[in-house]
Amino acid sequence: MAKGRDNWLLTPSAMGEVDAAAAASGIDSFGLMEKAGQAVAAAVLRLFPGGERFVVLCGPGNNGGDGYVAARALRAAGAAVAVFHLGDPAKLKGDAATARSHCPIPGEPLETWRPAEGDVIVDAIFGAGLARAVPPVVADVVRRVDEAGLPVVAVDLPSGIDGRTGAVMGAAFRAHHTVTFMTRKPGHLLLPGRLYCGTVETFDIGIPFRLVEAKDERLFVNGPQEWRTSMPTADAAAHKFRRGHLTVFSGPATATGAARLAAAAGLRAGAGLVTVVSPTEAAAANAAHLTAVMLKAVDTESDLADYLRDERRATFVLGPGFGVGPKARAFVAALAAACRHLVLDADGISAFAEDPKALFSAFADGAPRLVLTPHEGEFARLFPDLAADPALSKVDRARQAAARANAAVVYKGADSVIAAADGRAVINENAPASLATAGSGDVLAGIIGGLLAQGVPAFEAAAAGVWLHGEAACRAGASLTAETLINHIDRWH
Numbered sequence: 001m002a003k004g005r006d007n008w009l010l011t012p013s014a015m016g017e018v019d020a021a022a023a024a025s026g027i028d029s030f031g032l033m034e035k036a037g038q039a040v041a042a043a044v045l046r047l048f049p050g051g052e053r054f055v056v057l058c059g060p061g062n063n064g065g066d067g068y069v070a071a072r073a074l075r076a077a078g079a080a081v082a083v084f085h086l087g088d089p090a091k092l093k094g095d096a097a098t099a100r101s102h103c104p105i106p107g108e109p110l111e112t113w114r115p116a117e118g119d120v121i122v123d124a125i126f127g128a129g130l131a132r133a134v135p136p137v138v139a140d141v142v143r144r145v146d147e148a149g150l151p152v153v154a155v156d157l158p159s160g161i162d163g164r165t166g167a168v169m170g171a172a173f174r175a176h177h178t179v180t181f182m183t184r185k186p187g188h189l190l191l192p193g194r195l196y197c198g199t200v201e202t203f204d205i206g207i208p209f210r211l212v213e214a215k216d217e218r219l220f221v222n223g224p225q226e227w228r229t230s231m232p233t234a235d236a237a238a239h240k241f242r243r244g245h246l247t248v249f250s251g252p253a254t255a256t257g258a259a260r261l262a263a264a265a266g267l268r269a270g271a272g273l274v275t276v277v278s279p280t281e282a283a284a285a286n287a288a289h290l291t292a293v294m295l296k297a298v299d300t301e302s303d304l305a306d307y308l309r310d311e312r313r314a315t316f317v318l319g320p321g322f323g324v325g326p327k328a329r330a331f332v333a334a335l336a337a338a339c340r341h342l343v344l345d346a347d348g349i350s351a352f353a354e355d356p357k358a359l360f361s362a363f364a365d366g367a368p369r370l371v372l373t374p375h376e377g378e379f380a381r382l383f384p385d386l387a388a389d390p391a392l393s394k395v396d397r398a399r400q401a402a403a404r405a406n407a408a409v410v411y412k413g414a415d416s417v418i419a420a421a422d423g424r425a426v427i428n429e430n431a432p433a434s435l436a437t438a439g440s441g442d443v444l445a446g447i448i449g450g451l452l453a454q455g456v457p458a459f460e461a462a463a464a465g466v467w468l469h470g471e472a473a474c475r476a477g478a479s480l481t482a483e484t485l486i487n488h489i490d491r492w493h
């Protein structure tokens with residue numbers, strides 16, 4: 001993967017190891033804390049120049065240390081500053097103890113803080129080291145800050161947000177702005193954490209980036225740098241057959257629209273030819289609405305076997321509107337046996353709820369040819385144990401699912417995670433909430449199918465598809481429907 005900095009993600013424990021490696025390499029760790037705290041103070045002054053009192057809440061670890069540095073810097077800038085601490089500050093150790101000793105403002109116990117109009121809260125209670133639910137005194141302060149509607153600037157993470165999973169540990173501040181250091185953490189992007197961070201600023205405190213790169217967790221923010229080199233290149237002489245053939249299975253006569261949405265999206269995404277394969281009884285309904293997309297009647301497994309004789313028909317989407325039942329399972333088995341590439345979505349996923357292993361074993365061999373696109377409910381049908389394990393983050397779940405299925409998994413939502421069978425993963429952040437509309441998932445399945453048809457490998461097609469889907473939604477505007485979304489899909493080149 002290309003190594004940009006804005007797209008880099010590290011879990012809090014990996015970031016802790018980077019901090020330790022920086023110190024071990026001779027870098028002055030208090031100097032890093034000084035830069036972190038100064039960056040927080042600068043952000044606070046920039047965002048709240050008219051703040052009447054800056055209330056710095058300091059915790060028992062290095063996050064609190066950053067808070068003491070910020071409090072000193074804010075005082076030095078002439079602002080009114082108050083410090084409140086969790087626990088006994090005399091027990092602070094290391095850099096945090098040094099930071100407190102340099103801070104000219106005597107702190108008071110956290111439980112004594114009362115909101116005052118004009119307060120701006122600097123939350124330096126817990127960051128990367130949050131290990132369990134916040135204590136009741138912190139939950140109480142969170143509630144009072146919420147009730148008073150006071151603005152919060154969070155240091156590294158809003159206290160209470162787990163930086164690995166994005167989970168709320170008991171209670172968490174709802175920050176207006178978060179200043180984090182070196183890289184973002186998964187909890188800044190995963191829900192619900194993302195909703196608690198406000199705007200996120202990533203400040204370089206001067207740890208050499210090679211130390212960050214040495215901790216490569218194969219987790220990035222989704223963007224072109226992760227898949228650009230795998231995408232089709234512009235080729236004016238491209239013949240339509242060289243741009244690949246995508247086939248989308250239609251459901252019965254009462255459920256044909258979803259397949260047409262996917263087919264139209266696959267064409268926009270660049271597939272050279274797209275065919276909707278339809279039961280005979282639904283062919284008239286499909287024919288009435290298709291022009292550039294071709295139509296073919298396929299009813300039985302034997303019809304499908306005939307259809308598969310043409311090796312150029314290499315890529316398929318099955319699921320949107322298809323119906324849950326033995327036909328879905330039999331068709332998927334036939335596609336797997338014929339070594340085809342498949343995006344399995346919606347009903348195609350649900351059809352395997354009783355026997356997910358049958359799906360996984362059908363695609364177990366070779367380079368991944370399967371892309372699964374479950375939303376939360378569908379994910380739980382195929383991977384009930386992963387969905388139920390509270391220790392797993394959405395990234396962990398998607399990764400383990402991808403390995404189990406030998407597939408690229410798009411675990412959908414506002415924080416879609418795309419994972420590869422080999423452990424790579426990206427978290428998507430460009431999708432607007434307007435995508436929560438009927439049929440947008442069908443469009444996504446079609447885009448991914450269109451990319452697979454052009455020879456893009458499963459993980460890259462899945463990640464690029466999710467990103468192109470998000471970009472199209474941004475262009476389509478707030479009142480998008482699945483139909484208008486399709487018209488805003490841009491081919492990659």
Ligand SMILES: NC(=O)C1=CN([C@@H]2O[C@H](COP(=O)(O)OP(=O)(O)OC[C@H]3O[C@@H](n4cnc5c(N)ncnc54)[C@H](O)[C@@H]3O)[C@@H](O)[C@H]2O)[C@@H](O)CC1
Pocket residue numbers: 016019020029032033034036059060061062063064065066125126127128129130131132133134135155156157181205
């Ligand atoms: N070189 C470094 O190590 C740097 C670290 N930085 C800061 O250091 C932070 C990480 O520091 P720490 O590892 O000390 O972690 P934190 O300061 O986030 O918290 C750790 C402390 O909180 C306690 N704790 C955790 N969960 C608790 C809970 N639910 N209830 C009560 N106590 C709880 C722990 O026992 C520990 O004492 C980062 O978030 C960042 O703000 C920055 O100063 C930049 C440089």
Ligand SMILES: Nc1ncnc2c1ncn2[C@@H]1O[C@H](COP(=O)(O)OP(=O)(O)O)[C@@H](O)[C@H]1O
Pocket residue numbers: 346375412413414415416431432433434435436437438439440441442443444469
């Ligand atoms: N609030 C949201 N913000 C951003 N993207 C969203 C949101 N809700 C849903 N999406 C995206 O919209 C698509 C919806 O797909 P899906 O749940 O299968 O719906 P449908 O079956 O109606 O097409 C997915 O790509 C999902 O990631």
Ligand SMILES: [K+]
Pocket residue numbers: 063123124125126127154155156157158159
């Ligand atoms: K914090």
